[in-house]
Amino acid sequence: MTPDPRIDAYLAKSADFARPILVHLRERAHAAAPEAAEDIKWGAPAFVANGQILFIMAAFKAHVAVNFWRGQELLGDKALDGAMGQLGKIATLDDLPDDDALDALIVAALDLTTTPPKKKANPKPEKLHPDFAAALDKAPKAKAVYEGFPPGARREYCDWVNDAKRDATRDKRIAQAVEWLAEGKKRNWKYQDC
Template identity: 50%
Template sequence: MVTRDPRIDAYIAKSAEFARPILEHLRAAVHAACPEVEETLKWSSPHFTYRARLLCGMAAFKQHVAFGFWLGKLVAATGKDDEAMGQFGCITRIADLPSKKNLTSLVRKAMVLNEAGVTSPSRTKAAKPRPPAEVPADLATALVKNRKARATLDAFSNSNRREYIEWIGEAKRDATRAQRLAQTIEWLTEGKPRNWKYMNC
């Protein structure tokens, strides 16, 4: 029997009009692929659990929906992880998602991993501390001109610093890099970490 959490009904009802059919589609697809799934609200957004472990989750924002599996790349390595939460980038319509058949396969793959007791890769290894991230020349130059941004970056943990530095470094085009650099300075000036948008969802 399909069990639905009324809090998720309310979440979907309050979401932007474009997001509602996407959220309903995802919800139905997860239930169809995993009849034993249970719904819950975690970090203020809908999540699905299977055998007492998180399976996947979804969230609606002003201009996009995000969907992802708890075990991330172990389930779906799409290369879109840096575009939004989850593994499918910024979803603005149902067509942005994998086909129903592929989505079903991914949910079932996640189920198998849960059944096997697989945990998040980041939790299975004792993480070695990474060396401090090296600030690229163009960011260093921009920081010289903006003391507030520099102070924010200096006060950040190594992981928060690295998120910005790697985001800038991953840009494939000069125009994209320049855009990310400008966005970095703006957000640092406001005291924001790289993924601030997702912290209060």
């Protein structure tokens, strides 16, 4: 595995508590999956093999998160246990699994890359909120862009609008969505070039 200078830069700008954790994860990836390549995905270090991501690691203010790309196949329902990453909230090296367990996870993730990912049987249908639909009707350009997007991109907008707990938040999101759609942008356009 050839070190990627972008990951070196990511490590250099990471918080002091996170740097040794990220360095250790990188070392374990090199040891357990030497054929994997380093890359940056969504602005965070990732390890890739056979055209699939093994795992992504990211540093935040007070913790490091590790997410295996095919985590549910690898970890079962434990992969869905929260937003802190599939290995939990990692604030120190002691929060990581021991090297043997970590290596076993990486090797198992590597083994999964030799088979295509399982497809979801029935993706969740988009639910267009009535207020969002009315706003799109008033903005023909935004509506045309929305209707031209694939189902997943439309669903991202719908979920974002529908997940608002307060009417004021939903109204603000609808206005933002119509503006972005009029510009031809998908919901997560900010992260598309990372």
